[in-house]
Amino acid sequence: MTEPRTAETKRPEYVIGIDFGQNGAIWGYLLNADDFLDDSKNQKPTDFCIDLPTFDVKEGKSIKKRVNFIRVAQVLEELHIKYKIIAVGCEKLHPISGKNPAAMGVAKLCVTAARILGHLDYMSLKFGTLIIEHDVRTWKKHYFRSASAPKDESRREATKRRPKYAHLFERGKDNNRSDAFLLSDFTVYVLHRIDPGKNGTWRT
Numbered sequence: 001m002t003e004p005r006t007a008e009t010k011r012p013e014y015v016i017g018i019d020f021g022q023n024g025a026i027w028g029y030l031l032n033a034d035d036f037l038d039d040s041k042n043q044k045p046t047d048f049c050i051d052l053p054t055f056d057v058k059e060g061k062s063i064k065k066r067v068n069f070i071r072v073a074q075v076l077e078e079l080h081i082k083y084k085i086i087a088v089g090c091e092k093l094h095p096i097s098g099k100n101p102a103a104m105g106v107a108k109l110c111v112t113a114a115r116i117l118g119h120l121d122y123m124s125l126k127f128g129t130l131i132i133e134h135d136v137r138t139w140k141k142h143y144f145r146s147a148s149a150p151k152d153e154s155r156r157e158a159t160k161r162r163p164k165y166a167h168l169f170e171r172g173k174d175n176n177r178s179d180a181f182l183l184s185d186f187t188v189y190v191l192h193r194i195d196p197g198k199n200g201t202w203r204t
Helices: 069-082 101-126 137-142 151-161 164-170 173-195
Strands: 013-019 027-028 048-051 054-061 061-068 084-092 130-135
Touching: 013 054, 013 101, 027 069, 061 101, 061 164, 069 101, 084 101, 084 137, 084 173, 101 130, 130 137, 130 173, 137 151, 137 173, 151 164, 151 173, 164 173
Parallel strands: 013 084, 084 130
Antiparallel strands: 013 027, 027 048, 054 061
């Protein structure tokens, strides 16, 4: 049984969406904004977007970015301590065979996903957070006609649904942010179907 919220126990509740790309992002979808409408003393919570922390690696004559998994783990734990994280939604990745650039790129992405999911599994055990992996054909077809829709479509859809944050989706490389938002939005949709709950909350 959920305890009634009081001024002392009230916490922002979020569903997190994570895009695993090299320019990946974490989006926090605020669920209980109505709880803070009368909270004039403190800064009201909002959605948030955090780009995945990276560091530079020199490969030959070029400098490439790599995801900083240690920092990602720290960010995820900080979010769980600061907020009530109801669920985390991400894309379920499937490796493809071959040694072509596309296959190698997906392989690297799967490694990134596996390492971040390892941190999420730990958060699930420690904080009871629900982790949901969405098949790309399922979540993308919820918004687009095809699972292989152009990346611009992702940014366009995110801007339509979150016009307040349109500045975060302006650049071509910001499709990782828009995908992170759409994954959080789709996770909220899935949670509503699993358990409508009451006042935007769910049993997990």
